[in-house]
Amino acid sequence: xxxxxxxxxxxxxxxxxxxxxxxxxxxxxxxxxxxxxxxxxxxxxxxxxxxxxxxxxxxxxxxxxxxxxxxxxxxxxxxxxxxxxxxxxxxxxxxxxxxxxxxxxxxxxxxxxxxxxxxxxxxxxxxxxxxxxxxxxxxxxxxxxxxxxxxxxxxxxxxxxxxxxxxxxxxxxxxxxxxxxxxxxxxxxxxxxxxxxxxxxxxxxxxxxxxxxxxxxxxxxxxxxxxxxxxxxxxxxxxxxxxxxxxxxxxxxxxxxxxxxxxxxxxxxxxxxxxxxxxxxxxxxxxxxxxxxxxxxxxxxxxxxxxxxxxxxxxxxxxx
Amino acid sequence: xxxxxxxxxxxxxxxxxxxxxxxxxxxxxxxxxxxxxxxxxxxxxxxxxxxxxxxxxxxxxxxxxxxxxxxxxxxxxxxxxxxxxxxxxxxxxxxxxxxxxxxxxxxxxxxxxxxxxxxxxxxxxxxxxxxxxxxxxxxxxxxxxxxxxxxxxxxxxxxxxxxxxxxxxxxxxxxxxxxxxxxxxxxxxxxxxxxxx
Numbered sequence: 001x002x003x004x005x006x007x008x009x010x011x012x013x014x015x016x017x018x019x020x021x022x023x024x025x026x027x028x029x030x031x032x033x034x035x036x037x038x039x040x041x042x043x044x045x046x047x048x049x050x051x052x053x054x055x056x057x058x059x060x061x062x063x064x065x066x067x068x069x070x071x072x073x074x075x076x077x078x079x080x081x082x083x084x085x086x087x088x089x090x091x092x093x094x095x096x097x098x099x100x101x102x103x104x105x106x107x108x109x110x111x112x113x114x115x116x117x118x119x120x121x122x123x124x125x126x127x128x129x130x131x132x133x134x135x136x137x138x139x140x141x142x143x144x145x146x147x148x149x150x151x152x153x154x155x156x157x158x159x160x161x162x163x164x165x166x167x168x169x170x171x172x173x174x175x176x177x178x179x180x181x182x183x184x185x186x187x188x189x190x191x192x193x194x195x196x197x198x199x200x201x202x203x204x205x206x207x208x209x210x211x212x213x214x215x216x217x218x219x220x221x222x223x224x225x226x227x228x229x230x231x232x233x234x235x236x237x238x239x240x241x242x243x244x245x246x247x248x249x250x251x252x253x254x255x256x257x258x259x260x261x262x263x264x265x266x267x268x269x270x271x272x273x274x275x276x277x278x279x280x281x282x283x284x285x286x287x288x289x290x291x292x293x294x295x296x297x298x299x300x301x302x303x304x305x306x307x308x309x310x311x312x313x314x315x316x317x318x319x320x
Numbered sequence: 321x322x323x324x325x326x327x328x329x330x331x332x333x334x335x336x337x338x339x340x341x342x343x344x345x346x347x348x349x350x351x352x353x354x355x356x357x358x359x360x361x362x363x364x365x366x367x368x369x370x371x372x373x374x375x376x377x378x379x380x381x382x383x384x385x386x387x388x389x390x391x392x393x394x395x396x397x398x399x400x401x402x403x404x405x406x407x408x409x410x411x412x413x414x415x416x417x418x419x420x421x422x423x424x425x426x427x428x429x430x431x432x433x434x435x436x437x438x439x440x441x442x443x444x445x446x447x448x449x450x451x452x453x454x455x456x457x458x459x460x461x462x463x464x465x466x467x468x469x470x471x472x473x474x475x476x477x478x479x480x481x482x483x484x485x486x487x488x489x490x491x492x493x494x495x496x497x498x499x500x501x502x503x504x505x506x507x508x509x510x511x512x513x514x515x516x517x
Contacts (some may be wrong), residue, residue, distance in 0.1 A: 276430040283370050283427070287402060290378040316384060316394040317452055318489020319341075 037065060037085040040123070041131045042098045042111065043073060044080045046142045050109035051100065057084045059113045064090040067111065083131070084111060092134065093120040100139040345400040346382065346494040348410065350502030362516035365433035366421040367468070368412050370404070373441035377403045382490055387450040397490035403444055407461075407501070411439065414505055420513045435474075436466040437512070442478065444501075446485060446493030455485035457496030459504050465515050475515045479504040 048070065057065040065086035073079040086092065095116030100109050113134070123132045138146065192200075259265035302311035376383050380402055381393040399406070408426065415424040425431045442460035449455070464476040481500035485492035 272432075273430060276428070280428045287378050287405070290375045293375065294379050294381070313395050314392060316392060316397065316490060317448060317455070318487070318491070319394065319396045 036088050038088045038092075039068065039131045040084050040086055040092060041129070041133045042082045042084060042136060043076075043133065044082060044098075044100065044136055045078060046100070046139060048080045048082065048100060048109065050102065050107050051082070051111070052108070055108065056110045057086060057113065058110060059086075059090055060115055064113070082111070084134075092123045092132070093117070094123050095120040096123065096134060097137045098134045099137050100142075102140070341396050343395075344397050344490070345380075346397060346490065347400045348403060348406045348498060348501065350410065350498045350505065361419045361422050364421055364435045364516060365423045365425070365431070366415065366435045366437055367425045367427060367429065367431070367433040368408055368415070368437045369439065370427045371408050371439045371441055373404045373444070377441055377444055382493075383445060384490075384493060385445050385447045386452070387448075391445075394490045397494075404441065407441065407444075408439065410501075410505065411437070411508075414509055415512065418509055418513070420509065420516055432468075434468050435516075436468045438464040438466060440464075443480070444497065446490075446497060448488070452488060455488050455492060455496070456482055457485060457493055457500050458482050459497065459500040461504050461508065463508050463511070465512065475511075477508070477511055479507050479511075481507075 051067060051070065053067055053070065055067040056063045057067065065084050067082060068085045069083040071081050073081040090113075092113070093116040097114045097116065099112050099114065101112040102108075103110050114137070123134065125132045256265060260267065298305065305311055371377075376391075380399045382397045382399055383391055383393050385391050412424055412426050415421060421435070423431070423433070425433060440462040442462055443458045444460070446455060446457045458480070459482075460478065460480045462476065462478040465474045466472065467474055481503040483496040483500040483503075485496040487495075
């Protein structure tokens with residue numbers, strides 16, 4: 001048996017092995033690109049049931065990070081503070097919103113980030129905070145819960161009002177209204193016999209015909225209105241003229257009134273002299289008209305008498 | 321042209337060549353033979369209105385009736401004044417003469433009076449029978465005394481007279497008409513005297 005061991009070779013191989021083992025460990029523990037993350041804080045005002053540590057954080061459907069820690073906010077016990085690590089390359093902006101989203105029917109939940117507005121500035125750490133805080137929006141269940149709560153409250157209110165509406169007094173009123181309605185409907189039913197329906201149909205037909213005639217008359221009515229406006233303008237002008245005449249007459253009457261009051265124009269004195277004379281003149285005129293009538297009667301009876309007296313003269317008794 | 325104008329003148333003037341008989345004009349001048357004592361005048365003044373009559377009495381033609389319906393005019397006799405005007409003037413003269421009223425005025429006067437006398441001539445004509453053998457004159461007047469201020473009639477009365485014509489001609493008719501008119505005027509003056517008081 002060869003007892004000659006090459007301890008040097010063994011030492012070298014052992015050292016090489018140790019070096020390889022250390023290299024393997026470094027390879028395993030070497031930081032990857034995923035380690036280039038940034039931490040953000042999210043405060044949820046709702047239950048984060050189903051959300052676990054290392055639950056994915058997705059941005060437009062792409063897993064960009066994971067939940068790093070969760071705890072109750074020490075400053076506000078109704079909030080849950082969730083710390084997430086997100087790849088630094090993810091553009092988290094001030095308008096980005098976080099929302100709890102159910103992951104199928106597994107009961108698990110992940111955080112979905114909405115993209116926000118494209119031209120919004122990137123989210124930065126605010127003064128007094130350790131990490132940037134991403135705003136949240138209510139989850140689907142939260143909305144459903146709120147909606148159900150609102151519906152429940154409104155339903156309760158409606159039920160209360162319905163109960164008030166269906167009180168004993170109102171029920172009597174409803175009964176009375178229903179009886180009245182039934183009576184009215186019965187009368188309407190009696191009224192709307194075949195003859196009445198035919199009459200209504202005829203009336204509607206006539207109404208339709210009247211409507212058509214009215215449509216045909218509308219242009220004429222428009223012409224009539226236009227003429228009416230023109231007539232109104234003419235009338236207005238005439239009224240203006242009448243007004244001028246009235247003012248002239250009024251001025252004249254005022255002048256006559258002044259003359260009468262001052263004694264310059266004594267109607268009684270004037271008429272006292274004129275009327276009898278006028279009366280006499282009219283009497284004389286009447287006599288003249290009678291004589292003219294006599295002459296015309298003679299001329300009509302025998303026109304030739306104007307040149308040659310031809311009418312046979314009937315002499316009176318005792319005349320030769 | 322001269323011949324045409326000459327013939328026209330001859331034709332026109334030919335009418336003047338016709339000879340017409342002379343016309344006698346008669347006046348209405350009734351003469352009262354009754355001497356009435358003058359009454360005490362009442363305190364009213366009177367105006368005699370223009371008479372209301374037919375158109376025949378408003379001309380100077382002297383008409384006469386024959387029978388019941390026919391009426392003619394004398395050709396050689398006429399009134400010197402229209403009967404309508406003359407009768408009114410006669411009434412004014414008579415009432416002034418009788419001094420029944422304080423004053424009496426014609427309708428032509430401007431004087432305002434408190435009484436007015438309205439006279440309607442119902443009839444004033446000479447009538448012949450159908451055979452021209454008999455003639456008479458009829459006069460009918462209706463007098464109404466009116467309160468001038470109130471324009472209300474105070475009294476009214478009709479007077480009639482019929483007189484036989486002394487001759488069957490215009491002269492006889494005028495005489496009968498004057499006589500009948502005198503009778504009517506006398507009766508109406510007495511009536512007015514009673515109404516005035």
